Amino acid sequence: MSIFAQHLIDAISVGGLFAMMALGIGLIFGIMRLINFAHGELVMIGAYAMWLMVALPTPLVIVLSIAVVIVLALGMERVAFRPLRQASPSTLLVASFAVSYFLQNLVQMTLGSRPKPFTFADQLTQSLPIGGFHLPLLQVVSMGLTIAVLVGIVLFLKRTTYGVLMRAAAQDFRMARLCGVRANTVIALSFAASAVLAWVVSLIYAAQTGQISPTMGLRPALIGFVATVVGGLGSLPGAAAGGFVVGVLTVVLQIVLPPELRDFRDAFLFALVLLVLLLRPRGLLAVKAEVERV
Amino acid sequence: MRRLVATIWPLAVLMLVICVIVAAAAAMAPSTQRVVTDGLLKLIVVVGAYIFIGNSGVLSFGHIGFMAIGAYTSAWLTIPPMTKKVLLPGLPDFLMQLHWGTVPATIAGGVAAMVVALVAGLPLMRLSGIAASIGTFAMLAIIQATFSNWTSMTGGQGSLFGLPASTDMYVAGAWGLVTLAVAYAYQCSRFGFRLRSSREEEVASRASGVDVPRERLVAFVISAFFVGVAGSLHAHFLGVVTANQYFLALTFITLAMLVIGGINSLSGAVTGVLVVSVLAELLRRVEGGFTVASWEVSALPGLREVGLALAMLLILVWRPRGLTDGREIGWPGALYGKFASKRKSRP
Numbered sequence: 343m344s345i346f347a348q349h350l351i352d353a354i355s356v357g358g359l360f361a362m363m364a365l366g367i368g369l370i371f372g373i374m375r376l377i378n379f380a381h382g383e384l385v386m387i388g389a390y391a392m393w394l395m396v397a398l399p400t401p402l403v404i405v406l407s408i409a410v411v412i413v414l415a416l417g418m419e420r421v422a423f424r425p426l427r428q429a430s431p432s433t434l435l436v437a438s439f440a441v442s443y444f445l446q447n448l449v450q451m452t453l454g455s456r457p458k459p460f461t462f463a464d465q466l467t468q469s470l471p472i473g474g475f476h477l478p479l480l481q482v483v484s485m486g487l488t489i490a491v492l493v494g495i496v497l498f499l500k501r502t503t504y505g506v507l508m509r510a511a512a513q514d515f516r517m518a519r520l521c522g523v524r525a526n527t528v529i530a531l532s533f534a535a536s537a538v539l540a541w542v543v544s545l546i547y548a549a550q551t552g553q554i555s556p557t558m559g560l561r562p563a564l565i566g567f568v569a570t571v572v573g574g575l576g577s578l579p580g581a582a583a584g585g586f587v588v589g590v591l592t593v594v595l596q597i598v599l600p601p602e603l604r605d606f607r608d609a610f611l612f613a614l615v616l617l618v619l620l621l622r623p624r625g626l627l628a629v630k631a632e633v634e635r636v
Numbered sequence: 637m638r639r640l641v642a643t644i645w646p647l648a649v650l651m652l653v654i655c656v657i658v659a660a661a662a663a664m665a666p667s668t669q670r671v672v673t674d675g676l677l678k679l680i681v682v683v684g685a686y687i688f689i690g691n692s693g694v695l696s697f698g699h700i701g702f703m704a705i706g707a708y709t710s711a712w713l714t715i716p717p718m719t720k721k722v723l724l725p726g727l728p729d730f731l732m733q734l735h736w737g738t739v740p741a742t743i744a745g746g747v748a749a750m751v752v753a754l755v756a757g758l759p760l761m762r763l764s765g766i767a768a769s770i771g772t773f774a775m776l777a778i779i780q781a782t783f784s785n786w787t788s789m790t791g792g793q794g795s796l797f798g799l800p801a802s803t804d805m806y807v808a809g810a811w812g813l814v815t816l817a818v819a820y821a822y823q824c825s826r827f828g829f830r831l832r833s834s835r836e837e838e839v840a841s842r843a844s845g846v847d848v849p850r851e852r853l854v855a856f857v858i859s860a861f862f863v864g865v866a867g868s869l870h871a872h873f874l875g876v877v878t879a880n881q882y883f884l885a886l887t888f889i890t891l892a893m894l895v896i897g898g899i900n901s902l903s904g905a906v907t908g909v910l911v912v913s914v915l916a917e918l919l920r921r922v923e924g925g926f927t928v929a930s931w932e933v934s935a936l937p938g939l940r941e942v943g944l945a946l947a948m949l950l951i952l953v954w955r956p957r958g959l960t961d962g963r964e965i966g967w968p969g970a971l972y973g974k975f976a977s978k979r980k981s982r983p
Contacts, residue, residue, distance in 0.1 A: 375766070377766055377769075377770060422949055422953075425953045426952060426953060426956065429952075429956045430956075431765065431766050432693065432694075432695045432765065432766070432769070432899075433895075433952060433956050435695055435766065435769060436695065436891065436895050436948070436952065437948075437949060437952050439697075439888065439891065440888075440892070440945045440948040440949045440952070441945070441949070443884075443888045443941060443944075443945045444941075444942055444945035444946060444949070446941075447938045447941035447942045447945065448938075448942055450937075450938045450941075451936060451937065451938035451939065451942060560884070564773065564774070564777055567770045567773065567774075568770060568773075568774050570770075571763070571767045571770045571771065575764075575766060575767055605781075605785035606781060606782060606785055606786075608777060608778075608781045609777075609778045609781040609782050609785075612774040612775070612777055612778045612781075613778055615774060616756070616759045616760070616771065616774065616775075617759070619759055619760075619762070619763060619767075619771065620758070620759035620762070623759075623762045623763050623764070623767075624764075625767075
């Protein structure tokens with residue numbers, strides 16, 4: 343029983359992590375038709391910001407590192423993506439790939455390519471005795487944080503005016519603009535929201551793996567991209583669902599694969615994803631607005 | 637006759653450029669020749685990838701995976717059996733015994749890449765543009781994870797050595813010419829035209845009876861062959877195969893070449909390779925540190941990558957369709973207007 347519960351908690355926390363990743367990517371895709379490759383670098387730089395400021399008081403580190411990630415996200419939008427807003431989706435994709443590569447190598451050039459130990463969230467490595475088995479505090483915190491952030495973002499999107507603007511823009515950007523939604527505001531907002539999601543991922547992911555490196559953003563980003571495709575490109579609930587499904591799948595694969603195949607977990611994961619896409623090329627929750635009308 | 641000449645004109649010019657570069661480098665130092673060889677190998681990769689990306693308009697992040705397949709196939713086939721016993725004790729018997737020459741091994745590398753492209757392409761080519769790009773990225777991740785963990789077959793993270801270093805400038809140049817010719821022939825064939833019509837206007841092209849996934853698959857498989865060949869040649873160039881070599885850095889630089897040159901034309905692919913190779917070589921020299929009149933500039937590892945990424949962003953903002961703007965090299969004179977490909981106006 344306790345093993346099952348442990349697996350269940352694993353599945354939920356990994357699923358939640360990737361749901362946040364996919365939602366961060368999906369928010370921007372919905373509005374700009376941009377798959378932001380540099381989303382993984384937001385995660386990476388968030389972790390590096392916390393690592394650099396580790397000597398400061400904790401609340402200050404949290405506030406400042408969130409600020410760093412938001413500024414970076416707004417900066418990349420302003421410098422790289424705004425001039426390309428009229429360009430085709432594949433041009434935008436290449437541009438974000440270049441931004442990602444630029445940031446990765448910039449960090450490598452200035453701080454070195456070696457992984458660094460991540461000690462900011464050290465207290466979280468203790469375990470919490472609950473109902474007969476030991477629950478790592480980190481998992482409790484990350485699950486709580488994930489749920490809080492996901493609920494928060496859903497409330498923001500559903501209940502606030504800005505949230506409605508963003509959903510409207512995600513559904514049909516041109517129509518939303520014709521109704522008076524300001525393009526720059528809503529795009530900046532979505533980048534900021536996606537940056538906050540990336541920051542939460544960076545905290546949890548870095549604390550879980552215990553180390554940070556310039557390429558640490560790659561794996562979560564890749565899983566996030568794939569998850570948005572699985573969920574159905576352009577749909578926000580789809581992105582979150584896709585992220586969750588893919589996250590749960592990684593945990594299931596980790597459990598069911600025989601030990602000698604465990605190294606290939608990601609290969610199996612992506613192969614499974616391709617299979618899902620063979621059955622449903624538009625993703626689990628296909629969006630009508632994405633089908634080109636003539 | 638004029639028409640025929642005008643049709644093959646862009647190809648002839650591009651082939652001539654390659655020949656001139658090889659001939660010029662033949663008189664230079666071996667280190668320069670190695671730089672040129674490396675550039676020619678990238679040319680095969682970029683032109684190979686262009687067959688799919690340029691004609692279909694679907695970006696692929698997965699082509700470097702085909703390079704890895706070509707390289708490992710070549711390693712399995714050409715490393716002497718005695719060395720293989722030490723490096724890869726887990727290799728199946730029939731592979732263990734083989735000791736092929738480099739030319740058949742290179743072709744086998746291409747064919748192996750084609751087979752993988754066919755299998756992976758079946759689901760991938762059904763996806764729409766952006767989703768397909770992400771799918772190819774997933775394919776790259778699968779190939780990378782497989783090669784870097786399949787220790788009994790690939791030596792895992794370690795490197796395989798003992799491949800004959802048979803790739804020199806002339807071999808790379810010859811394969812480069814073949815790749816150019818096939819890429820151009822494909823793009824002028826009816827397959828090429830059908831695929832290009834789907835790039836320009838997918839809905840209209842489907843309505844005219846083009847089976848878009850099938851046309852994409854054809855291009856994907858052909859392009860995989862050449863990228864696989866390039867991987868094999870690259871392995872015989874370095875004499876060593878490592879899984880990490882065929883991942884993001886190479887994906888980025890080849891994609892940068894294609895995008896900077898202009899994704900929609902063969903001339904663009906070649907221009908991109910030339911421009912980026914020169915730029916990368918210059919940045920590499922700066923990166924290593926240098927002295928200007930007693931003012932010493934220390935080494936800046938990573939400067940090349942940062943510089944290339946910036947160059948790519950600038951090109952994208954300044955000329956979103958690349959340096960050539962998606963056109964082929966024009967036939968000079970009166971026929972220019974008639975045969976130059978039309979620019980697509982964007983809303």
